[in-house]
Amino acid sequence: MAQKKKKVSRRQSAAGSRKAAKKVSRNSQPETPNYPWWQLALIALLTFIAFFPALDNGFVNWDDPKYIVNNEVVHSFSGENLATSFTEEVSDNYHPLTNISQTIDWVLGGGDAGIFHITSLILHIINALLVFFLVMMLTGKQWVCMGVSLLFSLHPVHVESVAWATERKDVLYGLFFLLSLISYLKYLRQEKSQFYVYALIFGLLSMFSKPAAIPLPMVLLLIDYFEGRKLMDQKVMLEKLPFFAMAIIFGLITVSFQADNAVRTFAEVGFGERIVFASYSYVMYIVKFFFPYPLYAFYPYPNLSDIPTWYYGMPIVALAITGGVIWLGRKNKFLWFGLLFFLLVISITLQLFAVGGALMADRYTYIPYIGLGIALLMGIDAWIAKRKNLQKPLLVGGIAALAIFGALTWQQAETWRDGEALWTNLIERSPTPVRIAYTNRGDFYKGEKQYEKAIADFNKALEISPNEPGTLRLRAKVNFDLQRYQQSLADYRQVVISSPEDVEVWSNMAIIQVLTKQYDDALKSLDRTLQIDPNYAPTYKTQGYLNNELGRHQASIQAYQKFLQLQGADPAIYHSIALSYQQLGNRQKALEAINEAIRLNPNAELYQQLRQQISMQ
Numbered sequence: 001m002a003q004k005k006k007k008v009s010r011r012q013s014a015a016g017s018r019k020a021a022k023k024v025s026r027n028s029q030p031e032t033p034n035y036p037w038w039q040l041a042l043i044a045l046l047t048f049i050a051f052f053p054a055l056d057n058g059f060v061n062w063d064d065p066k067y068i069v070n071n072e073v074v075h076s077f078s079g080e081n082l083a084t085s086f087t088e089e090v091s092d093n094y095h096p097l098t099n100i101s102q103t104i105d106w107v108l109g110g111g112d113a114g115i116f117h118i119t120s121l122i123l124h125i126i127n128a129l130l131v132f133f134l135v136m137m138l139t140g141k142q143w144v145c146m147g148v149s150l151l152f153s154l155h156p157v158h159v160e161s162v163a164w165a166t167e168r169k170d171v172l173y174g175l176f177f178l179l180s181l182i183s184y185l186k187y188l189r190q191e192k193s194q195f196y197v198y199a200l201i202f203g204l205l206s207m208f209s210k211p212a213a214i215p216l217p218m219v220l221l222l223i224d225y226f227e228g229r230k231l232m233d234q235k236v237m238l239e240k241l242p243f244f245a246m247a248i249i250f251g252l253i254t255v256s257f258q259a260d261n262a263v264r265t266f267a268e269v270g271f272g273e274r275i276v277f278a279s280y281s282y283v284m285y286i287v288k289f290f291f292p293y294p295l296y297a298f299y300p301y302p303n304l305s306d307i308p309t310w311y312y313g314m315p316i317v318a319l320a321i322t323g324g325v326i327w328l329g330r331k332n333k334f335l336w337f338g339l340l341f342f343l344l345v346i347s348i349t350l351q352l353f354a355v356g357g358a359l360m361a362d363r364y365t366y367i368p369y370i371g372l373g374i375a376l377l378m379g380i381d382a383w384i385a386k387r388k389n390l391q392k393p394l395l396v397g398g399i400a401a402l403a404i405f406g407a408l409t410w411q412q413a414e415t416w417r418d419g420e421a422l423w424t425n426l427i428e429r430s431p432t433p434v435r436i437a438y439t440n441r442g443d444f445y446k447g448e449k450q451y452e453k454a455i456a457d458f459n460k461a462l463e464i465s466p467n468e469p470g471t472l473r474l475r476a477k478v479n480f481d482l483q484r485y486q487q488s489l490a491d492y493r494q495v496v497i498s499s500p501e502d503v504e505v506w507s508n509m510a511i512i513q514v515l516t517k518q519y520d521d522a523l524k525s526l527d528r529t530l531q532i533d534p535n536y537a538p539t540y541k542t543q544g545y546l547n548n549e550l551g552r553h554q555a556s557i558q559a560y561q562k563f564l565q566l567q568g569a570d571p572a573i574y575h576s577i578a579l580s581y582q583q584l585g586n587r588q589k590a591l592e593a594i595n596e597a598i599r600l601n602p603n604a605e606l607y608q609q610l611r612q613q614i615s616m617q
Contacts, residue, residue, distance in 0.1 A: 044125045047153040050406040054163035054413040058113045061419035061444050063166040066091050074102040089257040097208040098169045116165040123171035124162045128153035130178040137185045148373035156292040156408040160362040163416040169210035170366040176206035211254040217243035218344045277351035279314035281360040289372050294429045299360045332382045338375025342368045419444030435465040454478050469495045485512045503532045514546050537566040553580040571600035590614045
């Protein structure tokens with residue numbers, strides 16, 4: 001009996017020793033290691049140098065206007081603007097914390113683009129340092145931390161996230177995502193509940209910055225498994241419930257905002273094609289991790305009616321890469337950890353549930369590439385452990401690769417200087433013509449009043465995608481500015497074939513028809529406009545002008561008054577009302593109207609002349 005008890009005691013002792021060893025293994029990394037601060041300073045310096053050209057960039061004519069330049073929500077701090085940020089979408093996206101961040105920059109810089117780029121670069125540098133700390137906690141190897149951090153900070157694919165003002169979303173969500181992971185690891189290592197709370201708060205802030213943070217709870221589960229915790233353990237699951245609740249809520253919000261416009265329907269792209277496209281994106285993201293050239297602002301879908309045959313081999317390639325990494329990861333868990341980290345974070349942007357018209361985008365790799373960096377550097381670390389003679393050649397090769405990446409980042413940052421540079425870069429590099437590149441460069445030229453260049457680009461875009469409504473609208477507006485009214489009208493008529501409920505197009509057609517004295521057609525266009533939207537203010541302005549031309553001065557006044565009711569005070573409209581009253585012989589009403597115009601704009605000589613003329617009658 002004594003011997004039996006002794007055996008049991010030994011078994012318990014052995015089990016206790018294994019448990020203790022496991023715990024030691026999980027907590028083997030020092031919580032406050034003595035970091036060589038020169039490494040952190042070097043990371044910050046090299047990142048600043050590589051992205052330095054971005055500091056001179058302006059806004060580009062791709063999302064910057066609707067997210068920042070023309071978005072009143074980010075132009076001032078007010079209770080109304082803050083409420084709008086948290087309750088409404090901006091261009092089919094929900095990111096209230098990003099709006100607040102951009103508001104700070106707008107207010108401090110007075111709308112200058114420079115401060116947006118400075119802030120984004122500072123956030124990117126901070127994120128690079130956080131990557132260093134995160135990888136140190138995971139691996140305990142300083143040279144690996146240095147390598148992963150520099151790969152993250154200097155990678156040319158990340159230029160889009162840093163140098164594009166609209167993509168403040170990436171660097172901001174990345175900041176809180178990394179802080180959440182670091183806090184969670186501290187919670188596991190130190191078993192202090194305060195770090196769990198920090199992880200939860202940072203996770204919430206990350207999701208408030210960009211929905212790309214939604215996979216966070218899955219990454220936490222991956223860390224649990226990596227740290228030797230049982231995923232089905234009750235405590236582990238309870239810890240994740242708040243994170244999953246947040247992810248579900250933000251996922252539902254995102255889907256509700258994007259359901260009508262941004263999410264491509266299954267009817268448009270079948271599920272089989274979605275698997276092909278998701279596999280293609282997955283493989284190409286990995287390829288671009290190693291060979292980030294050339295890079296494009298926009299990666300279009302192939303022609304859906306004639307998808308290249310080789311695309312259909314991508315699911316096999318994707319499975320082969322994943323299987324190979326998992327097989328190699330039998331002896332190095334960092335390989336599969338890094339790949340799964342990459343796959344989990346990038347999963348919601350793969351094309352199973354595609355968003356927008358792009359097949360893939362550089363900005364989607366911002367946080368996911370950290371996983372590939374860990375897998376690569378830890379794989380190299382394991383490989384050279386028994387090959388000491390290769391350490392120096394690999395170090396030299398690594399430095400050379402990072403130097404090339406830094407040079408490519410410098411070059412890529414310059415392409416975001418303005419709309420012309422951005423879209424010219426895509427036009428010159430893309431192997432196939434891209435409609436959006438010509439349309440957007442034409443839009444840039446339109447804003448610069450280089451109308452003939454704009455027309456040439458719009459024509460090229462319409463050769464690629466005939467009758468595309470957005471391009472036709474822009475060409476119609478340029479032709480209108482050039483007083484080529486018939487060409488403008490022809491483009492608008494083409495637009496209403498595919499967009500019969502576009503109230504702005506019908507209204508613009510009416511304006512052209514009035515100017516070209518096609519009064520009957522103008523009346524029909526105005527009637528159609530009012531059928532679509534009875535409260536569309538520009539319609540009443542055109543209606544007032546048309547009635548005046550037809551000698552219907554009382555009807556003209558009524559239309560102008562309706563415009564003022566909808567749009568608010570406008571001195572030019574009061575001037576037009578005064579002219580109509582003058583035609584009707586109502587001197588008193590004419591004076592009242594012109595006096596209101598002068599009150600709104602006292603320096604308008606035209607208004608003063610009309611008042612003098614009316615007063616002398």
